[in-house]
Amino acid sequence: MERKTCCAAVVTAAVAFAGCGGSGPLSRADLAKKGEAICKQQIARFYAIARRAGSLKAGLSTALPMIVRSVDQLAALKPPTELRAEYARFISLEHARLLRIQRALAGRPLPQPTTPQGHAEDRVRDELGLPSCR
Numbered sequence: 001m002e003r004k005t006c007c008a009a010v011v012t013a014a015v016a017f018a019g020c021g022g023s024g025p026l027s028r029a030d031l032a033k034k035g036e037a038i039c040k041q042q043i044a045r046f047y048a049i050a051r052r053a054g055s056l057k058a059g060l061s062t063a064l065p066m067i068v069r070s071v072d073q074l075a076a077l078k079p080p081t082e083l084r085a086e087y088a089r090f091i092s093l094e095h096a097r098l099l100r101i102q103r104a105l106a107g108r109p110l111p112q113p114t115t116p117q118g119h120a121e122d123r124v125r126d127e128l129g130l131p132s133c134r
Contacts, residue, residue, distance in 0.1 A: 025081060026079060026080060027080060028129065031077060031083065031087070031128065031129070032129030032130060034077055035129070035130045036130060038074055039070070039130060041070075042066065042067065045066055046067070049066070050063070060104070060105055061105055064102070067101065074094060075091050079128075086127060087128060090128055090130065090133075093121050094133070121134075
């Protein structure tokens with residue numbers, strides 16, 4: 001019985017891994033579908049954690065490992081050739097957001113953006129079909 005459980009876990013992990021990166025680039029539609037799924041799952045988990053945490057700082061602190069995993073999953077997706085530069089920009093924005101969260105949790109001042117954010121970030125996400133990744 002224990003061997004069946006182990007084998008099932010290995011198969012599940014292999015299928016999940018294959019679905020996240022694969023060997024070649026994703027189509028625009030598949031990139032949007034997979035990216036949106038990752039972001040929607042992160043949002044649902046974050047709100048569940050935040051409701052139990054009692055404060056924004058406690059919620060962010062508890063959710064930080066999950067947020068890091070989500071950014072790593074997004075970074076593992078392979079965009080189509082024509083979207084590589086734009087997707088690299090999106091991943092850069094996600095890493096910058098993660099850095100802001102980490103700095104805020106550590107009580108350090110947040111870095112001042114060198115370019116206007118907000119609308120530009122939203123535009124990149126919308127162009128990639130990732131509006132939930134805000």
